[in-house]
Amino acid sequence: MIPLSVPQLAGNEWKYVKDCLDTGWISSAGSYVSQFEQLVADYAGVKYGVACMNGTVGLHIAQILSGVTSEDHVIAPNITFIATLNAIKYTGASPILIDVDPQNWQMDLELLESFLQENVVFKEVEGKIYSFNKETNKRIKAIMPVHVLGNIGDMEQLQEIATSYHIDIIEDSTEALGSLYKGKHAGSFGKFGVFSFNGNKIISTGGGGVIVTNDEALAQKAKHLTTQAKVSTMEYLHDEVGYNYRLVNVLAAIGVAQMEQFPILLENKKRMDSYYRSELSGIGDIEFQMVLPCVEANCWLFTFKTKYMRLLLDYLNLNDIQSRPFWVPMNQLEMFEDDIYVTKSNNSLEIYNTSISIPSSAGITKAEMARVVQTIKTFYSRIYITKK
Known part of the structure; x- marks a missing residue:
């Protein structure tokens, strides 16, 4: 089986984890946590x-520190992984879902601006x-743009909209480490940015995240809230309701080792993306996600559109090529179906019905990619022969 997206652990992971085990620093205290935090912040x-x-x-804490409450709305795109919406619901806030651009699959900013013009006082x-x-x-307290699949929309336009309507930007950059808009890194445009290091990301700590900000006071407050709001190193004194949201040292150690390899793994992703686009261009009815000329995407998970998505999905998986459909649009899920959804053409549903993700691991080999491509070409040759 060629996996969809698995981590590449080929650096100092064993060495740094062994150091944690040898020294006993495996929990929330330890030097690797602060190293990992700074490595990610510096890179971004x-x-x-x-x-x-x-x-x-991370998204939950960022909203709390932005003052989001149960009396507020938070704006988010209708195409995203469910974590974005879950984090909004944790605060008690009500999402406003915005349909996505049919070309780049990011939040439709023209639709957003039109909605705000007509519905805001x-x-x-x-x-x-x-x-x-x-x-x-x-x-409407915050807006959470999601850099879907590591791609980025027009962040200058989004900043202008947010400023005009006095709305905080909290970037869901969980998929976008290594992505740039006009040379500026994802996660650096708003009040907060949040990165994920889940097992399927370009680099992974197994499970982990990093909140980034340029505000020192907010960073200190984030650290305070994620470590149970404890105010004394000796006494068990806490000054507010906190959260056990900290990353443990042994996982941060893996993160440090992964960050050391990140530039190489990012280049691997870009080569993978280039190969797929070149080899699959003009095959059947395949359509690629559009990337703006001013954007350098990290090419996290290669996903394309085809009206034969379900048939191709079954065919690839039957041929031991792990592939997945795209996320179900948020307004289609029972717990969000009563929330505001702003749309004209329901692009989200069309993208969901036609999009498929194929193997995209940072360590995928040329031979594996060639096998994926050949299997897809074989599928389309049979589909079109059958149609004739």
Whole structure:
């Protein structure tokens, strides 16, 4: 079986984990946590990093520190992994789901701006101006752009919209380590950015995340909340409700080793993307995700559109090539079906119905990619012969 996306563990992972075991520093204390935090922050061009259990809890903490409450709305795209919406629900806030651009599959910013123009009224609260939804009378406190598959939309336009409507940007950059917009790294455009190091990402700590920000006070507060809000190194004193969201040292050790290899693994991903695009271009009805000229995507998970998605999905998996459909649109899930969904053409549903992800591991070999491509070509040759 050629796997969909698995980690490449070929560096100092064993060495650093052994160091944790030999010294006994396997839990939340230990030098690898701070090393990992700083490595990720430095790579993203952001001043501060705070390690946490995973990207989901990172998004939760970022919203708490942005002042999101149960009386608020948070804007998110309708195409995303469910973690984005779960994190919003953790705060008690109500999502506003925005349909995606049919070409690059990122949040449709024209649709977003039109919605805000038609549905927002400005109100002053404690000396600050906020946007409120006219219909629900809830404040729109934050927007969470998701860099879907490591691609990035027009971040300058998003920043302009957010500034005009007094909305905080919390970047769901969980898939986008290594992605750039006009030379600036994903996760560095908003109040917070959040990265994920789940097992299927380009680099992995098994499970882990890092919150990044340029605000020192917010970084310190994030560290405080993710470590049970403990205020004393000796006494068990806590000054507010905190969370056991910390990343343990032994996993951070893996993260440090993975960050050492990241530039090589990122180049592997880009070569994989280039190979697939070259070899599959013009095959059947395949359509690729569009990337803006000003964007350097990290090519995390190669996904394309075809009206034969279900048939191809079955065919690849039967031939031991692990492939997956795309995420179900959030408004199609029972727990979000009553939330506001802004759309004109329901691009999200069309993308879901036609998109398939194929093997994209950072360590995928040329021979494995060639086998994937040949199997896809064989499928289409049989499909079109059958049609004739």
